[in-house]
Amino acid sequence: MATLTPKTSPLSETERLETKVQLMAELAQEKKAGDIKAFNVTGLTLTTDALVICTATSEPQIKAIFNAVREGMKESGANPIYSEGSFQDGWLLIDFSDVIFHVFREKSRDFFDLDGLWADAPTIALTLDSTS
Secondary structure, three states: OOOOOOOOOOOOHHHHHHHHHHHHHHHHHHOOOEEEEEEEOEOOEOOOOEEEEEEEOOHHHHHHHHHHHHHHHHHOOOOOOEEEEEOOOOEEEEEOOOEEEEEEEHHHHHHHOHHHHOOOOOEOOOOOOOOO
């Protein structure tokens, strides 16, 4: 699992952001999140620098992913500043200021279409275990 603190030399802002995004994606994948994508929206919006989006197949899975990402990021030193949505609505977000994490049920993901909204934004390459 990625960490947010460098072991040797300081990370650039881009490397720090990508490390944070990678950790969120890994935490979500541990709870079997599907279709995990990340976008670098630096300079495209004033609200954040990156988005991580994933899909859950059930309400219990949304809860598991949400809790795993929130707690795992806290353990790494990144505290959320805000969360929104509800388990029942099929969509939740956790705002970490520089990265906003979204977990959707498939129908809600299609409805909000953040993938389409940010399709022109550069994607952040994720290294995820394909067997999970």
